[in-house]
Amino acid sequence: MRWCFVSPGCTSTQVLAGDTRSSGGAEAQIAHLAAALVGMGHEVGLIYGDGQTQSVSQISGVMCIAAAPAWRFPASLPAFWRAMDTLRPEVLYARLPTDFLWLMGLFARSRRDTRFIYALASDLHCTPWTAYDHKKWFHAPLFSLGMRSTDVIAVQHHQQSATLNPHLRERSAHVPNLVRSVCEHPRAYDTTTIDAIWIGKIRSIKQLHLFLDLAEAMPSLRFAVVGGFDPTESSMLQEALVQRIRKLKNLTFYGPKPDDEVISLLSKAKALVNTSRAEGFPNTMLEAWSVGVPVVSLSVDPGEVIEQQGIGFVSRTVTQLVQDVDRIVRTKSLNQRCGELALSYVRRQHSLEAVCQALERALPGVQLGRAPDQERRDPIYGSQLNRIRRQE
Structure with a gap:
């Protein structure tokens, strides 16, 4: 076609x-x-x-x-x-x-x-x-x-x-978003070096400042931020966030990274935190679940899948966000169970095969054919997922 x-x-x-x-x-x-x-x-x-x-x-x-x-x-x-x-x-x-x-x-x-x-x-x-x-x-x-x-x-x-x-x-x-590859097993909880990670393009709607509040409130945990500033954001806002980041000794700012490095950092994290006011279906959530990392979201729960599938928490308040992050980070059995459910979910609902089937239903008469093996067709994720598997 x-x-x-x-x-x-x-x-x-x-x-x-x-x-x-x-x-x-x-x-x-x-x-x-x-x-x-x-x-x-x-x-x-x-x-x-x-x-x-x-x-x-x-x-x-x-x-x-x-x-x-x-x-x-x-x-x-x-x-x-x-x-x-x-x-x-x-x-x-x-x-x-x-x-x-x-x-x-x-x-x-x-x-x-x-x-x-x-x-x-x-x-x-x-x-x-x-x-x-x-x-x-x-x-x-x-x-x-x-x-x-x-x-x-x-x-x-x-x-x-x-x-x-x-x-x-x-x-x-x-028509679900596409997650290009899914790891065979969740990343190993005991090998993680980051407690909570935030990933995204830094702009007002993403509310990075709330994640910085979280890091400030939990000095014993290790936090990470991945992403660059949206050029449309004011220089005053950017400078204010940069100054706050520099003062947080328990937070590492990585800046913008390519997908393979994002996946590598996710595989070292215990949880992904989302603080946005509004989203669609965040790619970052799919990427986290593709390596078995639970998500703690302040308010965004696309299609209510986080709560329905048991693949993280939706906090709804900043106070509850602190409690949920603490719980998912410190409770190994809960973290592993959510990670296993997350892998199962994305494999069922967000694979190329699932997206193709949805497109065929949306466009009657369209025949997309059989999806090839995901690792073989994906040059960005394939080698990275193999490396993660060898570490487990």
Whole structure:
């Protein structure tokens, strides 16, 4: 089959090329799924960029065309249409809010053999007025028009479907996020050197300061932060966080790291802590569970899987967060049990096979074929997981 992914900016192409240090979850998921489909024998294209330049290259088997549209460059709109026409996709796939979803929908409706699927990347994207935090009067109506032009809206969990407008809910379908590889056994509790780890792009909505509060309140535990600052955050906020980090002797700041090093650090941790106000289905949670690390989340529980599956805790208050982290870190039997359940969960629900089956249900008539062995097809995780297994 022919697939066309649309991802504004350059981050998805960087992930395809192996540089995962600055990627957000949505851009990474696009790249991972695109590469996986190539591995299954499909023809895959990716339209990216900022509307300024046009070029064509091939990265990891994906035909990458710099032709994403931008209002500042009117010529980029017909160039975007030509790029889609060149790729002749049977499935057109977008994942991030953009003013040009309606143009993708128009293209799909003008082609009898093209279907347009838009995948939600955050709970905030379920409604147009929460998808943007600037110039809502302009962006929200365009986003709403784009959502209505889709054939399928892919949701990450059932709560997103329930939040959608009833007219959009009728075309929603559950398509889980992809975890590319799962370790055979949970990482060994007794070999861990980090008690609690925080991973993510540092921006206000992620509330890193609450994790720093946690480290300050629990001086006997070892904490770690992995991630870089979002360039849109104010320099004042960045400097305030940096100063706090430097004062915490029980916390190590690693900065942005590629996926293989993130997995290595996770395999040394007893728990992943999430302090975000809002998410979709965090990749960091999937990565933690893929090596058997439980998650303690302040408020985010995508589809209520953490509590229903018994793979961590949802604290809901900062006071309870301290208690839950202390319990999951210090209680070996509880930690190991949650880790085993986590591995079982991601293997069942977030493997490439599970994602392909969900896409086939969402797009009747689409046949994706059999997913190849995960370790063999994944150059980033495969060797790392083998190394972790040898240590157990």
